[in-house]
Amino acid sequence: METSKIWRNETFSGVELLSASYTTFEFSKHWHDELAIGIIEEGAEGLFYRGSNLVIPKHHIVAINPAEVHTGFSGGSDGWRYRMFYFNLEELAHQFANHGMPINPIVERPMIYDEALFDELLRLHISLEQSAFELSKESFYILALEKLFTRYGSAREDKVYSVCTKSSYLARDFIRDNFDSNPSLSELEIVSGCSKFQLIRSFKAVFGITPHQYLLLIKVKQAKALLAQGSSCVDASLACGFYDQSHFTRNFKKAFGISPSNYRAR
Incomplete structure (x- = not known):
């Protein structure tokens, strides 16, 4: 077809x-x-x-x-x-x-x-x-x-980029404190004082993961804690700022190897 x-x-x-x-x-x-x-x-x-x-x-x-x-x-x-x-x-x-x-x-x-x-x-x-x-x-x-x-293409990897350690920590703390409101890279650029491109490189150099990976980990860890306390899958996903259940389930399982519903029913 x-x-x-x-x-x-x-x-x-x-x-x-x-x-x-x-x-x-x-x-x-x-x-x-x-x-x-x-x-x-x-x-x-x-x-x-x-x-x-x-x-x-x-x-x-x-x-x-x-x-x-x-x-x-x-x-x-x-x-x-x-x-x-x-x-x-x-x-x-x-x-x-x-x-x-x-x-x-x-x-x-x-x-x-x-x-x-x-x-x-x-x-x-x-x-x-x-x-x-x-x-x-x-x-x-x-x-x-x-x-x-x-x-x-026409850009070459001949430019040396310094690691913005302070900016990376500022971005990390902002993500941690605002994970439920889904911060954007543009917001992190303002908070950290570092360009988007430079921030991604620096964040990964400092923490071993990119800003979006850190955001997802914070979200699913918080959701896991809520499920352990008795929250429903829907309430946990909404509290952590996920768009829908499939998005929540997909990222939760990637992190923990089990679906949210199975984890809650354990």
Whole structure:
């Protein structure tokens, strides 16, 4: 069955998202004004790009720069399932300049095999489709795109970043004291006096985890304590600021290996 869904997430202006599965469908020749970055989840996509036919297999990344004419078609008998990002160049460059990392958002190769980057892009795309905290979405966005451009684009990993220890502790304390109100990376930037990009790097260097991972751990630990005291799963999730039960259950089980309902019934 062929399906497609296109949407925008309010967290990031200038980013359009596509999730699709095609078997016999073929794109005609076209181009995008945006930078198009895709991840092939199943099957393989065929691509006519820069005068050659390419086959982008499962777990590979496809990158098409703005104004490059191309097509898209099935690279095998089973078609392909994939997710795409379409990034507005001006907004992308502006966002990363504000994070202390000026870039020229161009990617040098159309097909990339990088398991870690694939996983980060997939995690980002899913977070912009399903329930996720603003801090998580912002962190996934910065981490995935920083890795994309420093490894395969016009930004290089030749800049030495100092560790902002004091800023990291200020951010940690703010998250701990305000975990139920779901602080954003923008709030942490103000509280810590450190740019978003620098803060993520520093926080992980100091504490071994990123700010969004720390937020989730604080939330599920507090929820666990509430469940142990007799709170219902619904009350515990609401008290800890989770968006819905599935979001709560998913993150609780990742941390403790058991669902909240099973933990409460132990």
